[in-house]
Amino acid sequence: MQKHIHEHFGKIIALFSTMIMAQAISISASAQKNSTASSFPNPKNIIIMIGDGMGFNCVKAADYFYGPMQFESFPVKVAAATYPAKVGSYDDNDTSKLKWASGYNPALAWKDSGYLHKNFTESAAAATALATGRKTYNNVIGLSVKGDTLLNLCELAKSHGKSTGIITSVPFSHATPAGFVAHNKSRSNYSEIATDMLFKSRCDLIMGCGNPEFDDNGLKLSGAWKKSRYVADSMLWLSLKSGSGEQTSFVLKDKIYEVKDVSGDKIPDPWTVITSEKDFRKLMSGKAPKRVLGIPEVYSTLQQSRVFGKNETKDSPPFITPFNPNLPSLAEMVRGGLNVLDNNPKGFFVMIEGGAIDWANHDNQKGRMLEEMKSFSDAVDTVINWVNKYSNWNETLLIVTADHECGDLWGGNTFTPLADNGKNKLPGLKFNSKNHTNALVGVYAKGKGAEMYDLMAGETDPVRGLFIQNTAIPQLIFMMWGKPVTF
């Protein structure tokens, strides 16, 4: 204990001297811009990986089933509070329907099993918090409680000339990736959000599901397909594919949309559209196109939404029903995505989401949750291997976290520890909810600037230990990278 206190004290002193130094530099060279930012660690690349709905006990369950996840041994481990600013439903005509949330009280959280079932966030408010550093109201994308447009990490990174992108195992216009790219009053406006992501954003890479030509088993739909909202519009989707790599303006509902310039040469940069497993694999090595829209041939998730085989129930272990064929894994998408993003000498920002962990938790599917944990953990390992081979931990920062807990997952009733039944054996698990909770989640950081997250942890939970606010994750990046330069 004493040693830890000393260590922490030492780190605080180090932070203060950095801050004083930063101030001294900015006074002595006030003409020099960005001197404060340059005094903080300044990672070239920042990668945020979000396990959607990945509470501490999802990690623990995966740990028991597969063995420890690599990210659990990262040098910086703290917890994070995920609550939003406001809960309730947004109504243009009656804003009083939104109520201020009540934060997170560590004493009550471990006393009353019902406490965490109230005032919890959903993925849109959580993504906005993680992307902009501001807590907001539930179901909103990239706007403040007052409705102001908030600067997100993709926009910040692009203003510094970096490449930016999102990769997810659920539709690309779903709440978490949308929160890092778009701005909209409601997460449910998928078509508007997808349109913004494709034509208003300057992202270099968008990868995720939502392919309207396929079902949840990855089977091609015959006849007319109706559900095209995740890619904005069915006609637009066909034009994007036929104009892949070339076309820069598109018609959508009688309006003309032009793609943005992502490299600063004032020339609009077309999307290269890939959908087949073969093209995803090809992207993993060799020369990559400048700007990629990768939509695998499946509708809502890569694997979690596939129909249950007759031997599988919600309580089954993972891998009972064979996987959908002809699809890339999240790890393969990540490998290809990094091949697109790493062409920029100024570096990149990317948000990678294991989006369907949450979907399995909502449906209280034990085995599917474990499958999604494996998929996410493999994606993290792919990033770690990429850093080791093509970058290093002195120029890249990797943060692995969750947007919220989901399912109130325990070994039995709330607060009952999970039973470890050994490797490849389903641990003793019980979902106590079909929705999110306000429980703390984990933050695991490694690389340039990771120690900043330890320093930010100023609150203590009796069980999870030191914790930060979810908003501190981007706030520290805003400090490290400095103000937006051109926007």
Ligand SMILES: [Zn+2]
């Ligand atoms: Zn959810």
